[in-house]
Each structure stands twice: as C-alpha cells, then as structure tokens.
Amino acid sequence: MIDNNLEIAQRIRAARLQRDFTQQDLADKFNKTSAAVSDIERGKTQISAADLILFSEFLGKPIEYFFGEDFGDSDIEDVIALMRRLPPKTRKQQLPLMTMFLRMAQINYEMQNTSDSEKQAEAVKEFYEIFLPYYETMESMISQLREAKKNIESLLK
Known part of the structure; x- marks a missing residue:
C-alpha cells in the first residue's frame, strides 16, 4: 500500500495516459481546469476522495489501483471496474x-x-x-x- 500523495498522483497520470485521455479531457469531464488536473497529477494538490472515485470510474481503474494494488493485468482491472459500475x-x-x-x-x-x-x-x-x-x-x-x-x-x- 502507498500513502504518498505523489504516488497516487502518478497513478492518476498513468491511468489517464493508458486510456489516451488528455488533461483537458479530465478537466472537461469533471468541470475543472486543465491546470487543476495538472496540479493533481503532479501532487501539488491532493485529490479529494470523491474526485478520486469519479476519476477511478472514468479511467476504468478500480480504486485500489490508485493506492498501490496492482493487479498486473488490465483485463482483471477492467472486470473489477465493470463489476463496480453495476x-x-x-x-x-x-x-x-x-x-x-x-x-x-x-x-x-x-x-x-x-x-x-x-x-x-x-x-x-x-x-x-x-x-x-x-x-x-x-x-x-x-x-x-x-x-x-x-x-x-x-x-x-
């Protein structure tokens, strides 16, 4: 498990890039500025729990991914994310x-x-x-x- 805001921020960025989204895509989806998303991804601003849940759903990652649990296979992450959206x-x-x-x-x-x-x-x-x-x-x-x-x-x- 990780407890470092910067590591959570890096996982948000990695998940965004894996899904081929831009910072602007996230900003538009969540009514934020691209600068605000950039600050979150660089660990300058700590993301709220509510926003992390929304980011998790949008990026198709289980919430555990952002806290350091790596399932090692995007297919498994996709199944978990699908189950959570039910x-x-x-x-x-x-x-x-x-x-x-x-x-x-x-x-x-x-x-x-x-x-x-x-x-x-x-x-x-x-x-x-x-x-x-x-x-x-x-x-x-x-x-x-x-x-x-x-x-x-x-x-x-």
Missing part, C-alpha cells in the same frame, strides 16, 4: 455466479496440473459440490435463452 442489486446477483465460474476454472486447472490422485479426487468432489446447486438454474437459463432466441429470430423474419 447497480448494487445486480452486482449482488451476479457475484456468486462469477465466483462459481472462476472457482470451477481454478479447480479444473488444479485437476489437470497435479498427479496426486488424492488431490484430484478432492478437486472432483469440490467441483461437483459447487456445480450441482447451479446446474438446474443454468439449465433453466439455457432453456429461456433458446426460447428468447426463437422469439427474436421470428421477429426478424
């Missing part, structure tokens, strides 16, 4: 499903990359226990998607 109710609904898919992928990877039959058996059991509760829900979703596809295709004819 309405709380939607996020609450989607998070368990995303967690399940990620855990299943991790278990699958572990099963394929170990020669220990006991660990493989544990992984298979865990995979089954995680997947089973969602199986009927997923089957229902697929059925609904097929029906929706048919309806859309008939409307497009």
Whole structure:
C-alpha cells in the first residue's frame, strides 16, 4: 500500500495516459481546469476522495489501483471496474455466479496440473459440490435463452 500523495498522483497520470485521455479531457469531464488536473497529477494538490472515485470510474481503474494494488493485468482491472459500475442489486446477483465460474476454472486447472490422485479426487468432489446447486438454474437459463432466441429470430423474419 502507498500513502504518498505523489504516488497516487502518478497513478492518476498513468491511468489517464493508458486510456489516451488528455488533461483537458479530465478537466472537461469533471468541470475543472486543465491546470487543476495538472496540479493533481503532479501532487501539488491532493485529490479529494470523491474526485478520486469519479476519476477511478472514468479511467476504468478500480480504486485500489490508485493506492498501490496492482493487479498486473488490465483485463482483471477492467472486470473489477465493470463489476463496480453495476447497480448494487445486480452486482449482488451476479457475484456468486462469477465466483462459481472462476472457482470451477481454478479447480479444473488444479485437476489437470497435479498427479496426486488424492488431490484430484478432492478437486472432483469440490467441483461437483459447487456445480450441482447451479446446474438446474443454468439449465433453466439455457432453456429461456433458446426460447428468447426463437422469439427474436421470428421477429426478424
């Protein structure tokens, strides 16, 4: 973790440049002058928590990025930023499903990359226990998607 205003400022600048925005772009978006954005990026002016949240959303970075947590992959940062932009109710609904898919992928990877039959058996059991509760829900979703596809295709004819 970092606690230095200058390091936060440098991360703001790096995120802006990564997204190909100018200081003027940020200034226009947040009703500031380009000089004010420059002062923030140089650490001359400390950014408020409220502005940092707005910058975070606009620049597509999770707030943790500005405090030194580096996820090492912009795809991961994009997923986190996308999740944070969801309405709380939607996020609450989607998070368990995303967690399940990620855990299943991790278990699958572990099963394929170990020669220990006991660990493989544990992984298979865990995979089954995680997947089973969602199986009927997923089957229902697929059925609904097929029906929706048919309806859309008939409307497009």
